[in-house]
Amino acid sequence: MAQSMTMWNPFSNILASLQTYGDLTPDLKLRQQVTRKLCQRPDLTLETWFESFYQPQGVSHAVASFAYEHLAQYSGLEVGRLLPDDRLEADLTWTEICWFDWDLRLYEDFWQQFGVDISDAFDPTLLSTVEDLVVWLNDAARGQNLPPSLDFPNP
Numbered sequence: 222m223a224q225s226m227t228m229w230n231p232f233s234n235i236l237a238s239l240q241t242y243g244d245l246t247p248d249l250k251l252r253q254q255v256t257r258k259l260c261q262r263p264d265l266t267l268e269t270w271f272e273s274f275y276q277p278q279g280v281s282h283a284v285a286s287f288a289y290e291h292l293a294q295y296s297g298l299e300v301g302r303l304l305p306d307d308r309l310e311a312d313l314t315w316t317e318i319c320w321f322d323w324d325l326r327l328y329e330d331f332w333q334q335f336g337v338d339i340s341d342a343f344d345p346t347l348l349s350t351v352e353d354l355v356v357w358l359n360d361a362a363r364g365q366n367l368p369p370s371l372d373f374p375n376p
């Protein structure tokens with residue numbers, strides 16, 4: 222009997238892995254629904270998106286470019302169709318259309334681009350809209366919104 226139970230362990234592991242994989246992947250049907258809704262809007266170039274929405278708010282071109290490129294990678298959406306007041310969860314269902322680890326990828330990508338570690342400061346639940354996210358990233362790139370350093374001065 223113990224032999225037959227051992228035989229089923231790999232099969233059980235495969236089933237558990239498949240279920241876990243399903244829980245961690247984007248909801249592609251939901252992503253398609255959001256994409257269909259967004260297709261009714263023009264797909265703005267980076268320059269137009271930046272000049273229309275973020276330059277007037279003082280967001281740097283580098284941060285807008287970062288957001289334009291990377292948010293598309295995380296979500297599968299055409300960022301040029303996103304408006305500043307699009308709500309991340311209510312309108313875009315962000316956490317369901319992105320891979321489960323999108324925020325971890327954001328930390329790494331932001332570090333690579335700007336040399337700023339946002340992993341302890343970023344809380345997507347506090348950001349309601351696309352604009353909130355882009356402005357937060359801009360502030361973080363300038364060293365704002367980050368927790369104080371735990372480095373102690375040498376005596």
